[in-house]
Amino acid sequence: MDHYTTAQLAQQFGSSFYLLDVNKLRSNYQKINNAFSSRYEKFVIGYSYKTNYLPFLCKELDQLGAYAEVVSRLEYDLALKIGVKPAKIIFNGPVKSYEDIEFALENGSIINIDSLYEIDYVKTYCLKKQDKPIKVGLRVNFDIGNNGRSVLQEGYEVSRFGICVTNGNFQYAIDQLNKFENVQIAGLHGHFSTSGRKVETYHEITKKLCELAKENIADSVEYIDIGGGIYGEIPASFNMQAPSFDDYADAVCSVMNAEFTGYEKKPYLILEPGISMVANTFRFVSKVIETKKVQDKYFVLIDGSVHNIKPTMHKLNLPMKIVRQSNDEKKIAAYNIVGYTCMEKDYLAHDVLGDLPFRDDYIFFENVGAYTIVFNPPFIKERPCIAAFDGDDYFIVRKKESINEFFNEDIYVF
Numbered sequence: 001m002d003h004y005t006t007a008q009l010a011q012q013f014g015s016s017f018y019l020l021d022v023n024k025l026r027s028n029y030q031k032i033n034n035a036f037s038s039r040y041e042k043f044v045i046g047y048s049y050k051t052n053y054l055p056f057l058c059k060e061l062d063q064l065g066a067y068a069e070v071v072s073r074l075e076y077d078l079a080l081k082i083g084v085k086p087a088k089i090i091f092n093g094p095v096k097s098y099e100d101i102e103f104a105l106e107n108g109s110i111i112n113i114d115s116l117y118e119i120d121y122v123k124t125y126c127l128k129k130q131d132k133p134i135k136v137g138l139r140v141n142f143d144i145g146n147n148g149r150s151v152l153q154e155g156y157e158v159s160r161f162g163i164c165v166t167n168g169n170f171q172y173a174i175d176q177l178n179k180f181e182n183v184q185i186a187g188l189h190g191h192f193s194t195s196g197r198k199v200e201t202y203h204e205i206t207k208k209l210c211e212l213a214k215e216n217i218a219d220s221v222e223y224i225d226i227g228g229g230i231y232g233e234i235p236a237s238f239n240m241q242a243p244s245f246d247d248y249a250d251a252v253c254s255v256m257n258a259e260f261t262g263y264e265k266k267p268y269l270i271l272e273p274g275i276s277m278v279a280n281t282f283r284f285v286s287k288v289i290e291t292k293k294v295q296d297k298y299f300v301l302i303d304g305s306v307h308n309i310k311p312t313m314h315k316l317n318l319p320m321k322i323v324r325q326s327n328d329e330k331k332i333a334a335y336n337i338v339g340y341t342c343m344e345k346d347y348l349a350h351d352v353l354g355d356l357p358f359r360d361d362y363i364f365f366e367n368v369g370a371y372t373i374v375f376n377p378p379f380i381k382e383r384p385c386i387a388a389f390d391g392d393d394y395f396i397v398r399k400k401e402s403i404n405e406f407f408n409e410d411i412y413v414f
């Protein structure tokens with residue numbers, strides 16, 4: 001990283017740009033993979049595309065051995081475009097058209113059904129292809145919890161995803177599919193977005209999925225897919241304790257091993273990491289345009305926006321580094337970092353106390369790999385360049401947008 005000065009990088013990539021650390025990505029993949037596969041051999045990582053579907057990044061993960069976990073036809077087609085083998089695509093998500101399901105089944109992809117309308121599509125396809133063996137999985141909805149207190153994000157009492165066990169829909173789905181000789185229910189899927197991302201939650205999800213599989217699809221089960229949502233390595237400045245990959249793997253694999261002892265063909269365990277795979281692989285670099293004072297407050301205006309680093313606009317300051325170009329001025333003060341949009345709330349950081357950045361300095365925001373570039377709205381300015389570095393080698397993996405891409409003549413009427 002020290003091979004080039006920031007000013008040299010900015011000359012090449014623009015006054016604000018992302019930097020992808022390819023080695024960090026590889027190391028995240030290896031760490032997650034080692035933690036789980038050392039404890040349970042038949043282990044598969046399905047990387048969650050929606051978290052960051054930069055094609056270069058997805059391709060690198062494909063080369064490392066990850067499956068592609070996609071939740072729309074757009075993402076499915078991207079996986080194909082990158083060269084992912086259809087058998088290594090896991091097609092999830094609540095909305096799939098009949099054509100999507102037919103296409104994925106024709107291709108032999110893994111597909112997890114989220115609602116009963118999809119069962120109808122599968123039935124239609126089965127009738128059309130009565131000689132073709134067809135495999136599907138079911139996303140299951142059951143209560144996870146903390147003695148009745150919701151552990152879901154935002155405090156939702158029930159999850160809207162998957163087929164409900166409690167009201168009998170899960171049994172109904174199984175009965176419907178079992179009517180077809182050529183259909184095999186090959187797996188169960190359970191992804192839950194919880195606020196705590198606790199090890200115990202993963203233990204519970206795995207156990208419940210295993211029990212349901214043994215009760216309902218014991219002869220046909222090929223995979224248990226516990227979804228994503230685990231913590232990755234947390235920056236020290238967040239000052240919080242998070243479980244390690246080994247902690248999660250211990251909790252999950254101990255259940256898998258116990259539940260399937262004596263099984264001749266043990267099912268695969270699938271994990272679908274998003275955040276934990278990519279959050280710490282990206283940083284956002286942006287140039288300071290001006291440091292201004294309004295009444296007694298300092299505002300450091302940069303050529304970036306909160307949309308570039310935390311589209312959900314949470315209030316937590318990300319870990320940052322300031323690279324100085326201006327050495328003459330020095331002042332310790334509390335300041336806010338604000339962006340180029342015309343929204344009052346465009347704050348990239350609040351109440352930072354330290355050496356005040358000045359005009360032409362650069363600010364590096366760390367840990368911006370998850371849910372950033374995919375959520376970066378086409379608002380006011382073109383999307384910045386994404387550069388990657390692999391050791392000392394820097395290269396562009398997404399060019400800065402120009403007006404021609406932003407207002408694409410193929411889709412807009414002028």
Ligand SMILES: *Cc1c(COP(=O)(O)O)cnc(C)c1O
Nearest residue numbers: 048191228229230272273274275
């Ligand atoms: C979003 C999502 C993931 C990834 O979740 P992270 O919190 O980013 O790890 C995995 N599986 C499914 C089905 C998802 O919707």
